[in-house]
Amino acid sequence: MKVSIIGGGGRVGSNAAFALQCAGLVTDIQILDANTDLAEGEALDLLHGASVLGDQRIYAGDYDRAKDSDIFVITAGLRRKPDESRLDLINRNVSLFRGILESIQGAGHKSCAKFFVVSNPVDILTQLAARTLQVDPKQVFGLGTMLDTARFRALIAAELGIATSQVKALILGEHGDTMVPIWSSATAAGLPLKGFPKVNPSFENMIFERTRGSGAEVIRRKGGAGWAVGATIAETIHAVLLDKKQILPVSSVQNGCYGIRDISISVPTIVGKNGVEGHLEVELWPKEKQAMLKSASTLKDTYQKVI
Numbered sequence: 001m002k003v004s005i006i007g008g009g010g011r012v013g014s015n016a017a018f019a020l021q022c023a024g025l026v027t028d029i030q031i032l033d034a035n036t037d038l039a040e041g042e043a044l045d046l047l048h049g050a051s052v053l054g055d056q057r058i059y060a061g062d063y064d065r066a067k068d069s070d071i072f073v074i075t076a077g078l079r080r081k082p083d084e085s086r087l088d089l090i091n092r093n094v095s096l097f098r099g100i101l102e103s104i105q106g107a108g109h110k111s112c113a114k115f116f117v118v119s120n121p122v123d124i125l126t127q128l129a130a131r132t133l134q135v136d137p138k139q140v141f142g143l144g145t146m147l148d149t150a151r152f153r154a155l156i157a158a159e160l161g162i163a164t165s166q167v168k169a170l171i172l173g174e175h176g177d178t179m180v181p182i183w184s185s186a187t188a189a190g191l192p193l194k195g196f197p198k199v200n201p202s203f204e205n206m207i208f209e210r211t212r213g214s215g216a217e218v219i220r221r222k223g224g225a226g227w228a229v230g231a232t233i234a235e236t237i238h239a240v241l242l243d244k245k246q247i248l249p250v251s252s253v254q255n256g257c258y259g260i261r262d263i264s265i266s267v268p269t270i271v272g273k274n275g276v277e278g279h280l281e282v283e284l285w286p287k288e289k290q291a292m293l294k295s296a297s298t299l300k301d302t303y304q305k306v307i
């Protein structure tokens with residue numbers, strides 16, 4: 001499988017490339033960036049590790065060379081400033097993003113290619129991609145709340161002093177201020193988190209506020225997120241590559257799940273070789289469902305401003 005990372009010279013794209021390289025599952029990683037020197041440099045640096053990590057083909061290139069890609073990952077864009085909301089980024093990133101979609105279409109792509117949006121505001125840009133690219137909407141998805149979910153799990157585990165991989169808890173909704181913590185189904189090692197002695201409403205509030213503030217905290221401390229977002233990008237790509245039918249909180253255009261339609265947002269989504277293979281409407285607490293509807297309506301309002 002060939003993965004092309006547009007914006008791959010940047011922090012998120014290059015960290016995703018490294019996560020893909022470490023896993024050794026994709027065959028080709030192409031780095032594409034408006035800054036061609038940076039793309040060449042990152043590709044070269046990754047390639048230098050190939051004898052240690054795996055026999056993948058890693059190179060920089062343009063849209064013409066990318067047209068045989070199985071997955072286009074779009075990480076190009078501008079970062080949030082520390083106090084800026086993701087939605088405020090919209091005007092700065094939408095025209096840049098439209099230009100990228102035009103370049104992909106202009107050069108051509110496989111009819112079955114998948115388009116994986118990471119740039120922010122990710123839900124809005126995923127919706128824009130699904131409406132612009134002339135492919136089945138199943139082939140278009142965004143990182144959504146994958147990173148928020150990973151952060152949520154890590155913070156719960158650290159606070160309870162238990163193994164992170166055993167914590168299963170989701171953030172759904174917008175990748176942004178209206179994200180929704182799903183405590184109703186949160187478990188650790190198959191046990192409901194609600195039954196853990198430390199887990200009470202103030203614990204839940206504290207964890208969620210730290211999760212929601214994590215992006216801004218990382219930006220303030222190191223300039224931008226990289227490693228964890230790279231790991232979640234790789235996890236999503238591997239779900240497609242290995243046809244895992246993995247349930248992931250990726251963002252995709254909705255057609256009725258939880259009463260949400262015509263906007264891209266994160267719900268529990270089955271990801272496999274065709275991309276988005278289904279949405280699961282598993283029962284949530286009424287307040288969680290309400291929060292999902294509010295998140296969707298916030299995104300719809302914003303999307304109206306960009307079309």
Ligand SMILES: NC(=O)c1ccc[n+]([C@@H]2O[C@H](COP(=O)([O-])OP(=O)(O)OC[C@H]3O[C@@H](n4cnc5c(N)ncnc54)[C@H](O)[C@@H]3O)[C@@H](O)[C@H]2O)c1
Binds near residue numbers: 033034099119229
């Ligand atoms: N969805 C998520 O969970 C998530 C998490 C972290 C960051 N992000 C988003 O990812 C994006 C990238 O963040 P970053 O920290 O890597 O930024 P960065 O500045 O390090 O990298 C962005 C890269 O995009 C390139 N670029 C700009 N315009 C381009 C164009 N038209 N074509 C090709 N390349 C272009 C730049 O040259 C740069 O190398 C931002 O929008 C950020 O908000 C999303």
